[in-house]
Amino acid sequence: xxxxxxxxxxxxxxxxxxxxxxxxxxxxxxxxxxxxxxxxxxxxxxxxxxxxxxxxxxxxxxxxxxxxxxxxxxxxxxxxxxxxxxxxxxxxxxxxxxxxxxxxxxxxxxxxxxxxxxxxxxxxxxxxxxxx
Amino acid sequence: xxxxxxxxxxxxxxxxxxxxxxxxxxxxxxxxxxxxxxxxxxxxxxxxxxxxxxxxxxxxxxxxxxxxxxxxxxxxxxxxxxxxxxxxxxxxxxxxxxxxxxxxxxxxxxxxxxxxxxxxxxxxxxxxxxxx
DNA sequence: ACAAGTACTTACCCTATAGTATGTATGACC
DNA sequence: GGTCATACATACTATAGGGTAAGTACTTGT
Numbered sequence: 001x002x003x004x005x006x007x008x009x010x011x012x013x014x015x016x017x018x019x020x021x022x023x024x025x026x027x028x029x030x031x032x033x034x035x036x037x038x039x040x041x042x043x044x045x046x047x048x049x050x051x052x053x054x055x056x057x058x059x060x061x062x063x064x065x066x067x068x069x070x071x072x073x074x075x076x077x078x079x080x081x082x083x084x085x086x087x088x089x090x091x092x093x094x095x096x097x098x099x100x101x102x103x104x105x106x107x108x109x110x111x112x113x114x115x116x117x118x119x120x121x122x123x124x125x126x127x128x129x130x131x132x
Numbered sequence: 133x134x135x136x137x138x139x140x141x142x143x144x145x146x147x148x149x150x151x152x153x154x155x156x157x158x159x160x161x162x163x164x165x166x167x168x169x170x171x172x173x174x175x176x177x178x179x180x181x182x183x184x185x186x187x188x189x190x191x192x193x194x195x196x197x198x199x200x201x202x203x204x205x206x207x208x209x210x211x212x213x214x215x216x217x218x219x220x221x222x223x224x225x226x227x228x229x230x231x232x233x234x235x236x237x238x239x240x241x242x243x244x245x246x247x248x249x250x251x252x253x254x255x256x257x258x259x260x261x262x263x264x
Numbered sequence: 265a266c267a268a269g270t271a272c273t274t275a276c277c278c279t280a281t282a283g284t285a286t287g288t289a290t291g292a293c294c
Numbered sequence: 295g296g297t298c299a300t301a302c303a304t305a306c307t308a309t310a311g312g313g314t315a316a317g318t319a320c321t322t323g324t
Binding site for chain 2: 107111112113125
């Protein structure tokens, strides 16, 4: 599952920047390519694994769980599994995950006003921006 | 200068997600590890290359210019060079770069409230958050 | 008997990003 | 005439993230 090597120079640089820059702290948690997309989808409420897969069709299964595990270990989402067959697993934003709404919203707003030709597409999407 | 290979699968996935997700659009522009940190520093106003270097001491020169070039080509910052010796180069947020303030601010706010022991450090930093 | 669905896991490979180290042009200053 | 400072460039290496492909366990439906 792609274990992270401790004590690499990159990781040490990161942990140093952590302490000094709040923005960096955030980027380290949601900075992966797919993480914001997943979080965005979870803003709409509880989602099954398979629902997320359908909502983000271009992500591969490996990367999807990988990112979900990371988000879970960072405390941004919670996983609930019913021990049935076939399995039934749901993901949900945690308290701090829900607190990211203003961040994602600010991003989306920025995209609407600073994406040239895509602006119209994005502003249409904003109508669907989950309010709670 | 690390040219990006066009037509790789990764790039194609990205360009597809672009069109559907405003959050992804933003992440692609400021999603690099150092970009938000650089932008954060430029929120304070015009900065010389050497000032940025001192402000972000753990970044290497190679990566610093690399990121600056990318931010410039994305239209988030502007570069001005005086043809003197020694050279005098300054960087500044563009209009769309300045528009990122709410995004960075929302991130910093989230960090203050969701970083456990680091919260106090971050809230102290927030006092210095550049207002304009 | 067998295919389908769910939520994964594993093995292997490729690429973008980051780090290390060194080089460059030019004029000012000593 | 050698050093200093500025703002880079370049070559090489390392790592994290992402992609492809295949497999697993168990039950329900045909």
